[in-house]
Amino acid sequence: MLMKPTTPVTDLEKPKVSLFAPRRKIYPKLAHGNYRRLKWILMAFTLGIYYSVPWLRWDRGAEMPGQAVLLDMAQERFFLFGLEIWPQEFYYVTGLLILASLGLFLVTALAGRVWCGYFCPQTVWTDLMIAVERFWEGDRNARLRLDSAPLVKRLLKRSLTHASWLVIALLTGGAFVFYFADAPTLLPQLITGSAPNEAYIFVGIFTFTTYLLGGIAREQVCTYMCPWPRIQGALVDQDTFLVTYRNYRGEPRGPHHKGASWEGRGDCVDCRACVAVCPTGIDIRDGAQLECLQCALCIDACNEIMPRVGRPTGLIAYDTIANQKAAGGGGVTMPRLLRPRTILYSSLIAIAGSIMLIALLLRNDFEVTVLPDRNPLFVRLSNGDVRNGYTLKILNKQYRTRHFALTLRNPEEGRLSVDNQNTGYLRVPPDILREFKVYVAVSKNAQNDAVILDIHDPVSGASVTHVASFRRPQG
Amino acid sequence: MKRDVDEHTGVETTGHVWDDDLRELNNPLPRWWLTVFYACIAWAIAYWVLYPAWPGIHGYTSGLLGYSSRQSVTSAVAEGAAARADLRQSLVSKPLAEIKANETLYRFATATGASVFANNCAPCHGRGAQGSQGYPNLNDDDWLWGGTLDEIYRTIQFGIRSDHPDTHTTDMPRFGADKLLEPKQIDDAAEFVLSLSGRSSDEVAAARGKQIFADNCAGCHGDMALGNKDMGAPSLADQIWLYGGQKADVRASIHGGRGGKMPAWTTRLNESSVRALALYVASLGGSK
Incomplete structure (x- = not known):
């Protein structure tokens, strides 16, 4: 069969389609305003929690760890203030995680990615790293200029930034290990080089990840690595308060000259202040988008501009889609906080929380297991009696020595x-x-096929009954 | 040089053409993949140099670091032993009763004893010390050579009818095989012995056997046949039959005699292990 011959093409005639988007470097400008202030406060608050919690003390009596929050891997238990979680009670941690996710769902349904914008460690540390960068290299314009500055100047400033990042990263990693060992003991060990190797390895890992994720990768973590932005799309609706550019007010946008009329145009003067402050480098005026962390810094930026051109603030604000639509038609809607999904999330939180609470209140302060011997199943004694052996395990969850009374309820003889x-x-x-x-x-001559054991703490009055099988020779 | 580029995909080809128009696209491996690949090769070479790697005819290349997994296990075991040296030492230096009274030491001793038992005693006495015919059950309360902690310790130390000078030695004569008793007498004696634990089926024969027992057996087993720990003579009045409780078993015992053996463990195990073993065996529930 004769095929149509193809002639070798000498060059790429079609533009090559690449699915890879190289990163655009972002130079976030410092915003001024209420949200920026709130973010500074929350940064101090969350970092304060992170660094101080391992140093909180909690008296559990002698020979018990005195650290309020301690994830003790060697002894296989978690200490959370008054609560101690044994490995077999890990469902309490599961419960806490479920409560945390439901809380996240509820907050997201009400006000969007509040977690991402204000509380997520990635946001907090990135914000801190950007602040350090700004300190050494100047604000947005200075940093832009620095890219084309002489090599020596550029290197000097950049190395100051990176050195500071590494110090912050080291302090972050250094603080992390305190959650896993007694902090006042570990700190001098870490400094004098006598801490266990594991501590240094983990300090190293977290120093590296903090430097990499907070200093270098920044918004890419949120955009590409984190699943939460994808999930949140399903959690917000038209009644969720989101950081929004009010289209109906802003459009049509365009530069405005002083004294010119505002008739027939929107309030947006296209100054791009909102873009300049954005830590993920997006334009909020394009609407809700995956990359938007809802950090509200663009609200601050716009609110700074609007009074200067003589327009009211709030062109970018927390607003709902429903309200936007209504306002576009000249009306106003009342915010609907009570909606099926918020009611659902709230009741799920109430249910999960109650289950947790009940489980905690009903939690016994000792656990007992009785294991019948399997080899030998029974022993015949010299007088013909039959004896069974059991391994009795008592788990004392209290921080004091206890004496348990063991009695045989059945068979009585x-x-x-x-x-x-x-x-x-x-x-x-x-x-x-x-x-x-x-x-x-x-x-x-006894015929019992089980024994019933009572284990009783005379001090607390708590008591546990266990039934175990009893074996005897057949016939 | 001109590159051949495929019209449809825009990808460079190798330049080879088959069947008029069949071309092979040349998609090079991603740079990161190649980098990792070369890094792995470099890693492997460094590994060959530093660690044991190549087998030879009379051995293998041992590597510059001088690492050996055998050595690493040995040193880890030695480290563990060193960590327990104090406890081990206490097992040897303290009286057994004192060890028993010390909770930490006792837990260490019984745990050690359990593993020593599994390695050395289980082949005869069974994994759960339940014994079998001819090998005593160590869980019950019947002890040939005494069931106190010290008696158990001594038995383990020197064994039974072993080659150790301090061992338990007495054994049971071969009444039948050595013509000490007639088969008929053995039969009667067996009936009498069975009657002591309510197993006899022939009361007349048992009555005849009573005198035979008193003349031949009571010296060791006692007038009431309750046994004698010093001779290792078992009680014949209880429900425990090391060699079987049927008439044929008892006859066989009288005819051929009995004399089970156990090695002296003091020459095989170190002192702390023997003592741990004694405490473990005594913990099995039957110890006096």
Whole structure:
């Protein structure tokens, strides 16, 4: 079959389509206004929490960690103030995470990405890194100029910035390890070089990630790495308060000359102040978009410009889509805070919170397991009696030594003995799991196929009953 | 040089053409992939130089760092042993009763004893010390050579009928095989022994056996057949039958004698292990 020959093409005739968008470098300008002030306060607040929490003390008695928040990996338990979470109780952490996500859903439904804009560590640290960069290299215009400045000047300023970033990153990573060990003990160890290797490794990892994510990657983390921007699209609706450019007021936009009429045009003078301050480099006037963190700095920027040109503030503001539509037609809508989704999220929070609370209140301060021996299943004694062995484990969650009374409720004529315990009480030191070897012997004529053990703390009055199987020779 | 570029995709081709128009696109590997690939090669070479790598005929290249996994395990084990040296030392230096009274030491001893037992004793006595025919169950309250902690310790130390000079030695004569008793007498004696625990089926024979027992057996097993710990003679009046409680088993015991053996562990294990073992065995529930 004769095919049409193709002639080799000498050059790329079609433009090559690339799906890769190279990063545009962003030079956020310092905003001035209420939201910027709020963000400074929240930055101080969240960083304050991060750095101070490991240093809070909590008295749990002697020989127990005195740190209020301690994620003790070696002993396999989490200490959160008055709450201690054992590995088998990790569902409490799950519950906390569920509550946190539901809270996030509710806040997002009400006011958009409040978390992203004000509280997310990525936002807080990026904001801090940008502030440091601004300190050494100047504000937006100075930084833009620096790109084409002589090499020596550029290198000097940039290295000051990066050195400061590394110091911040080191302090961040350094503070992180305090959550996992006793902070007042670890700090001098870290400084003198006598801390465990793991501590240095983790300080290193978090120094590196803080420097990389907060200093260098910045908004790319939010845009490309974080799943939350994608999820939030499903969580906001027309009644959610979002940082919005009020189209109906702003358009048609255009430069305005002093003294010229405002008739037939919008309030937006196209000064691009909102774009200059944006930490993700977007234009809020394009509407709600994936990259927008809802940090509200563009509101500050615009509110600074509007009075200068003699127009009212609020061209960019927290507003709902519903209100925008109504206002476009000259009307006003009342904000609807009570909506099916906010009611749903609130009730889910109430339900999950109640379950958590009830579970915590009903939590027993000791746990008991009884494991029948499997080898041998039973032992025949010299007088013909049959004895079964059990491993009794008592987990004492209190921070004091406790003495538990062990009694055999059934069979009544059975004989109970515990290896190496003659006092009648089982001593369990504070906050620990103890194992006891328990033996129950019954006469050869007994017919029971189970034993019922009562474990009782005479001090607290708490009591647990356990049923375990009893084996005997057949026939 | 002119590049051949595919018309449809805009991708460079290798320049080869098959069947008039079939061309192979030349999509080079991404730069990052190549970088990682070359880094892996460099890593491998460094690894060959630093660590044991190439097998030879009489060994292998040992690497500049002198690392060996065997050595690393040995040193880790030694480190663990060093960490427990104090506890081990206490096991040897303190009396058994004192160890038992000290919670930490006792927990360490029984845990150590359990693993020593599994490695050394389980082949005969069973994983759960439940024993089997001829090998005593160590969970019950019947002890041939005494069930106190010190007696158990001594038995483990020197064994039973072992080659150690301090071992338990006495054994049971072969009444039948050595013609000490007639088969008929053995039969009667067996009936009597069975009757002590309510197992006899022939009361007349048992009555005849009573005298035979008193003449031949009571010396070791006692007048009431309750046994004698010093001789290792078991109680014949209880429900525990090391060699079986059927008449044929008892006859076989009288005919051929019995004399189970256990090695002396003091020559096989270190002192702390033997003592840990004694405490573990005593913890199994039957110890006096």
